[in-house]
Amino acid sequence: MANQSEGRRDALKTLATVPLLGAMAYGVYKKKQKEHYNRQAGNLFNVGQEQAERKVMDNKLLRLGVIGYGIRGNYLMRALGFATPAQLEDWKWQGSQNPDDTRYQDFMEQDDLNVRVTGVCDIFETYAREAAEAGANLHRELPGGRMDQTPVVYKNYRELIASPEVDAVIIATPDHWHGEMILEACRNGKHVYVEKPLTWTVPETYLVEDAVKKSGVVFQLGHQGRQIEINHKAKAIIEKGLIGKVNLIEVSTNRNDPNGAWVYPIHKDANEKTIDWQQFVGPSERIGEYQNYMNEFGLQRFVGPDSREKFSLERFFRWRCWWDYSTGLSGDLLTHEYDAMNHILNLGIPHSATSSGGVYHYKDGRTVPDVLQTTFEFPDRDLALLYSATLASEFNRPRKIMGTDATIELGSTLDVIVDRASVQYKDKIEQGLIKPGEPFYRYASGKSIDALSSATEMYFAQRGLLYSYVQGKKYNTTFLHLREWIDAIRSGSEVSCGIRPAFEEAIAAHMGTRAYLEGRTMYWDPDKREITRG
Amino acid sequence: MQLTALVVLRVLTGWYFLYEGLVKLLSPSWSAYGYLMDSKGWLTSFFIGIAESPVMLEVVNYLNIYGLVLIGLSLLLGVFARAGSIGAIVMLALFYLSHPPLMDVSYVLRPEGSYLWVDKNLIILASVLVSGVVFPTSHRVGIDRILQRKKKR
Known part of the structure; x- marks a missing residue:
C-alpha cells in the first residue's frame, strides 16, 4: 500500500510540469491563428511582381x-x-x-x-x-x-x-x-x-x-x-488603387553641410595652367540663349556677378552655386524628387509651377537659392506636388503620397499608413484588423513586413538592419542604372529614364526655375509645347 | 517550500526559453541578423562578423532556434536539466556579451526596461544557475527524477 502511494507520488513529481506543455501548445496555437487572420489584412499591400529577371542577349565588349x-x-x-x-x-x-x-x-x-x-x-x-x-x-x-x-x-x-x-x-x-x-x-x-x-x-x-x-x-x-525597389512597390500599390485617390504629394530635400550646399573643396593642383578655362566658359549658342532669357525678363541680377571670362577656382569647383553654369536646386535636386514621382505616378509635365525661396543661409556670393519651394499642379490628375528644400537642415522628411484611403511614406523603407477616414478599409478598421494612423505595412530590401506580427522586424527594417542582401546580393542603384543602359545598347531592351521622361524632367525643372526667377506662375501649353505665362 | 520556489523559478525560465524558440521556429523569415548587427560593446566585431557571413548566420540562426526550444523543454520538464541549464547559461552569456547594458551605449532595438550593467539576461542567467545547477531541482521534480534513479540502479 505504502509502495503504491509512493509510486504515485513519484510519478506525480516526475511529470508534474508536463501539463504546462499543453498550455504552451494552446497559447501558441491561439496566437498563430490570430496572426494568420491579421496577416491576411497585411497582405493587402503586398502586391506587384518581383522585378523582371534580367535577360542579356549578348555580352560583347x-x-x-x-x-x-x-x-x-x-x-x-x-x-x-x-x-x-x-x-x-x-x-x-x-x-x-x-x-x-x-x-x-x-x-x-x-x-x-x-x-x-x-x-x-x-x-x-x-x-x-x-x-x-x-x-x-x-x-x-x-x-x-x-x-x-x-x-x-x-x-x-x-x-x-x-x-x-x-x-x-x-x-x-x-x-x-x-x-x-x-x-x-x-x-x-x-x-x-x-x-x-x-x-x-x-x-x-x-x-x-x-x-x-x-x-x-x-x-x-x-x-x-x-532603380529603387521601394519606388517600384509604391507604383504597384497605387496602381491597384490601394491608397485611394491621390490629391497631394509632398517631397523634399534636406541637407546641412557645405558639400551638400555645393561648397566643394578646391583642388590644390588647380590653377590657370592646369584648367582649360576657355572650355569651361561654355557653348556660345547656349550662353546666348541664357543671356537672352535673362535680359528679356529683367533678370540680370541673377547673372554673374563675375564675368564668364574671368578665371575663378570657386566658380570652377563650385559651379552649382551660380546660374551661369547651374540649374540650382531645381535642376540638381528637385529633379530627383519629380522624376521619382513621375516614375511612380506617370505624371508627365505639370500644368503649372510656382516657386519661392531665397539665399537664406549661404551668404557666399551665390546666385542660386538655398531654400526653395516649388508647387506643381496637375489639374488633369486632380493632384498637386509640393517640393520643399533647405540646404541648412538635415531634418528627415520622407516622401509622402497622400491618398484618400492611405498614405505611402517613402524613406529608407516604404510604409503604408491607413487613413482613419478611409472608406475602402472601413470594415477592417472597425474589426480591429487595421490600426489607422500608424505604419501598417512596411516593405524594405525585397521583404514585406507585417506590422501586426513582428514589431521588431519592422523596427529593424526602418533602420536598415533587416536584410543585408537583395536576392543574395547588395546592389548600388547607380550601378543598376548604368547596367540597364548597357544592356539596352547590347540587346535593345528598355531603359527606364529615356528621352520622354528626360524631356518631362527638364521642362518641369525649367518651369520651377523660371517661376522662381520671374516670381510668377509658369504654365505648360501642351498643344504648342511651350512654357507660357498665363 | 524552498523546493517549490526553486522549481517554479526553473519552470518559468523554461517557459520563457521554449516560447522564444517556438516563435522563431514558426516565423520562417526570422533571422538573428538585425540583433547581431545591433551588437555593441566589447565583442561587437565578433557578432557583426557572424551576421555578415551568410553561412555563419545560417548556423547561428539554427543553433539559436533549436537551442531555445530544447533548453526550454529541458527546464520546463526537468529532463537533462543540468545540460539544459549549462546550455541556457552559455546562450544568456552570449546575449549579454553581444548587448552589454553599458553606460554610453544605446541599441536600435531598445530594451523594454532601463538597465545599467545588470540586465534581464544576467538575472535569468543567475536564476538558471540557482534553479538548475546549484540546486538540481529536476532530480526532485521532473523527468530527471526517474532517469537519476535508473542511473543509480
Missing part, C-alpha cells in the same frame, strides 16, 4: 568614353568598375580602420560589365590623368598591380565623341554643357548616359529631344532612383 571626372564622373566610373589604384588602396586602408566602411569590399565584389574605358576627357589636368589611371585599372588592382591599356586622354570632348574607339559616352560635366554634348554625341551616333538635369536652357531642351529621337541612340538620363 562595349567601349566607353567618359566626359567629366569630377565628383559624379568619379562615382560613375566606380559604378562601372573603374577606380584608381591609389583610391582602392585608400579604401582598403579605411576599411581596415573601420569595419563599417565596406567600400573596398563592395567594389571588388561588384559584377564585371565587360566594358572598357577607351577615352576620357576632363578640362582639369589632374582629373583627366586620374580618369585615365582609373580607366586603365581594369583588374581592380592596388598600386603596383597589372594595368590594362590606358584610355586616350582627350583635350576636347568633340574629339572623344568622334573617336572610332568610342561606342558610347558618359557625360558628367556641369549642367551648362549637358545639352551641347548630347547633341554632339547624337550627331556622331554615340549612345549617351548623361547626368541630370537634361539641359541648362529651355531652347536646347527641344533640340536635345529631337536629336535623340532622330539619331536612335540609346539614351539614359542619370536618375538612378528609377
Whole structure:
C-alpha cells in the first residue's frame, strides 16, 4: 500500500510540469491563428511582381568614353568598375580602420560589365590623368598591380565623341554643357548616359529631344532612383488603387553641410595652367540663349556677378552655386524628387509651377537659392506636388503620397499608413484588423513586413538592419542604372529614364526655375509645347 | 517550500526559453541578423562578423532556434536539466556579451526596461544557475527524477 502511494507520488513529481506543455501548445496555437487572420489584412499591400529577371542577349565588349571626372564622373566610373589604384588602396586602408566602411569590399565584389574605358576627357589636368589611371585599372588592382591599356586622354570632348574607339559616352560635366554634348554625341551616333538635369536652357531642351529621337541612340538620363525597389512597390500599390485617390504629394530635400550646399573643396593642383578655362566658359549658342532669357525678363541680377571670362577656382569647383553654369536646386535636386514621382505616378509635365525661396543661409556670393519651394499642379490628375528644400537642415522628411484611403511614406523603407477616414478599409478598421494612423505595412530590401506580427522586424527594417542582401546580393542603384543602359545598347531592351521622361524632367525643372526667377506662375501649353505665362 | 520556489523559478525560465524558440521556429523569415548587427560593446566585431557571413548566420540562426526550444523543454520538464541549464547559461552569456547594458551605449532595438550593467539576461542567467545547477531541482521534480534513479540502479 505504502509502495503504491509512493509510486504515485513519484510519478506525480516526475511529470508534474508536463501539463504546462499543453498550455504552451494552446497559447501558441491561439496566437498563430490570430496572426494568420491579421496577416491576411497585411497582405493587402503586398502586391506587384518581383522585378523582371534580367535577360542579356549578348555580352560583347562595349567601349566607353567618359566626359567629366569630377565628383559624379568619379562615382560613375566606380559604378562601372573603374577606380584608381591609389583610391582602392585608400579604401582598403579605411576599411581596415573601420569595419563599417565596406567600400573596398563592395567594389571588388561588384559584377564585371565587360566594358572598357577607351577615352576620357576632363578640362582639369589632374582629373583627366586620374580618369585615365582609373580607366586603365581594369583588374581592380592596388598600386603596383597589372594595368590594362590606358584610355586616350582627350583635350576636347568633340574629339572623344568622334573617336572610332568610342561606342558610347558618359557625360558628367556641369549642367551648362549637358545639352551641347548630347547633341554632339547624337550627331556622331554615340549612345549617351548623361547626368541630370537634361539641359541648362529651355531652347536646347527641344533640340536635345529631337536629336535623340532622330539619331536612335540609346539614351539614359542619370536618375538612378528609377532603380529603387521601394519606388517600384509604391507604383504597384497605387496602381491597384490601394491608397485611394491621390490629391497631394509632398517631397523634399534636406541637407546641412557645405558639400551638400555645393561648397566643394578646391583642388590644390588647380590653377590657370592646369584648367582649360576657355572650355569651361561654355557653348556660345547656349550662353546666348541664357543671356537672352535673362535680359528679356529683367533678370540680370541673377547673372554673374563675375564675368564668364574671368578665371575663378570657386566658380570652377563650385559651379552649382551660380546660374551661369547651374540649374540650382531645381535642376540638381528637385529633379530627383519629380522624376521619382513621375516614375511612380506617370505624371508627365505639370500644368503649372510656382516657386519661392531665397539665399537664406549661404551668404557666399551665390546666385542660386538655398531654400526653395516649388508647387506643381496637375489639374488633369486632380493632384498637386509640393517640393520643399533647405540646404541648412538635415531634418528627415520622407516622401509622402497622400491618398484618400492611405498614405505611402517613402524613406529608407516604404510604409503604408491607413487613413482613419478611409472608406475602402472601413470594415477592417472597425474589426480591429487595421490600426489607422500608424505604419501598417512596411516593405524594405525585397521583404514585406507585417506590422501586426513582428514589431521588431519592422523596427529593424526602418533602420536598415533587416536584410543585408537583395536576392543574395547588395546592389548600388547607380550601378543598376548604368547596367540597364548597357544592356539596352547590347540587346535593345528598355531603359527606364529615356528621352520622354528626360524631356518631362527638364521642362518641369525649367518651369520651377523660371517661376522662381520671374516670381510668377509658369504654365505648360501642351498643344504648342511651350512654357507660357498665363 | 524552498523546493517549490526553486522549481517554479526553473519552470518559468523554461517557459520563457521554449516560447522564444517556438516563435522563431514558426516565423520562417526570422533571422538573428538585425540583433547581431545591433551588437555593441566589447565583442561587437565578433557578432557583426557572424551576421555578415551568410553561412555563419545560417548556423547561428539554427543553433539559436533549436537551442531555445530544447533548453526550454529541458527546464520546463526537468529532463537533462543540468545540460539544459549549462546550455541556457552559455546562450544568456552570449546575449549579454553581444548587448552589454553599458553606460554610453544605446541599441536600435531598445530594451523594454532601463538597465545599467545588470540586465534581464544576467538575472535569468543567475536564476538558471540557482534553479538548475546549484540546486538540481529536476532530480526532485521532473523527468530527471526517474532517469537519476535508473542511473543509480
